[in-house]
Amino acid sequence: xxxxxxxxxxxxxxxxxxxxxxxxxxxxxxxxxxxxxxxxxxxxxxxxxxxxxxxxxxxxxxxxxxxxxxxxxxxxxxxxxxxxxxxxxxxxxxxxxxxxxxxxxxxxxxxxxxxxxxxxxxxxxxxxxxxxxxxxxxxxxxxxxxxxxxxxxxxxxxxxxxxxxxxxxxxxxxxxxxxxxxxxxxxxxxxxxxxxxxxx
Numbered sequence: 001x002x003x004x005x006x007x008x009x010x011x012x013x014x015x016x017x018x019x020x021x022x023x024x025x026x027x028x029x030x031x032x033x034x035x036x037x038x039x040x041x042x043x044x045x046x047x048x049x050x051x052x053x054x055x056x057x058x059x060x061x062x063x064x065x066x067x068x069x070x071x072x073x074x075x076x077x078x079x080x081x082x083x084x085x086x087x088x089x090x091x092x093x094x095x096x097x098x099x100x101x102x103x104x105x106x107x108x109x110x111x112x113x114x115x116x117x118x119x120x121x122x123x124x125x126x127x128x129x130x131x132x133x134x135x136x137x138x139x140x141x142x143x144x145x146x147x148x149x150x151x152x153x154x155x156x157x158x159x160x161x162x163x164x165x166x167x168x169x170x171x172x173x174x175x176x177x178x179x180x181x182x183x184x185x186x187x188x189x190x191x192x193x194x195x196x197x198x199x200x
Contacts, residue, residue, distance in 0.1 A: 027051075027144035030162075031060045032155030035088025035124060036095050040149045043171060045074055047147065052076045059141070061128070061158065063088040080138065082131040087124035091117065125154035129161055138162045145169055 031048055033041045048058040058077050062070060063084035071079060094117040098110075105113065129135070139162050146162070148155020150170045159168045 026055045026057055028141060029056055029058045030138065030141075030143040030146045030159075031058060032146065032148040032152070032158055033060060033062065034091075034149050034152030034155075035063050035066070035084065036092035037149075037151065040151060041070075044147060044149060045077075047171065048077060049074065059143075061134070061138070065089070080134060082128055082134050084124055084127050087120050087127065090120045091124060094120065121152075121154070125157060128154050128158060135161060147171060 029048065029051055031044050033044045044060075048060065052058050059080055060070065060074075060077055061080045061082070064081040065084075066088070067079055067081050070077070094113060098113060098117075101109075135158075138158075143162070143166060145167045146155070146159035147169050148159060150156065156168060156170070159166055
């Protein structure tokens with residue numbers, strides 16, 4: 001079994017262990033996927049579906065313009081939405097452009113694209129976190145666990161914004177923002193946990 005698949009299986013089992021600890025009642029799971037990166041949504045959706053199949057309630061937070069598509073894909077999920085004013089679509093455009101132009105952009109163009117993408121992601125996060133009605137509903141729901149995607153920093157920020165003590169399970173082989181060790185306090189020995197931050 002490849003290391004990528006092994007990590008995915010370990011994370012999946014961890015989520016299931018957390019949620020099946022209380023066998024007498026179904027747990028409430030909140031997922032916060034990125035607005036773009038469909039492949040990342042697929043991973044979260046499969047985990048969410050496995051949890052729904054075991055009797056848990058899964059709610060995903062997403063921009064309102066994605067609701068119909070995601071509801072058609074996952075009718076067993078609940079959804080909470082917010083108005084992102086097109087920022088999610090622009091993030092997807094940045095990603096698509098970056099992929100299409102890989103190796104063809106100058107360093108300055110790549111840097112400028114990164115600045116624009118970061119500014120748009122920051123605005124997207126701001127719109128998510130400042131939606132007081134949404135935040136109130138999420139707090140009132142009293143979720144058992146939040147599953148964000150670390151490539152999208154807004155998910156972990158929202159989890160802490162809802163309740164700083166709420167357990168968070170991140171589903172990704174590596175935190176591209178280099179916050180995993182600082183956020184979790186879990187040791188990451190370089191002898192068996194690769195990290196670009198520590199070897200660069």
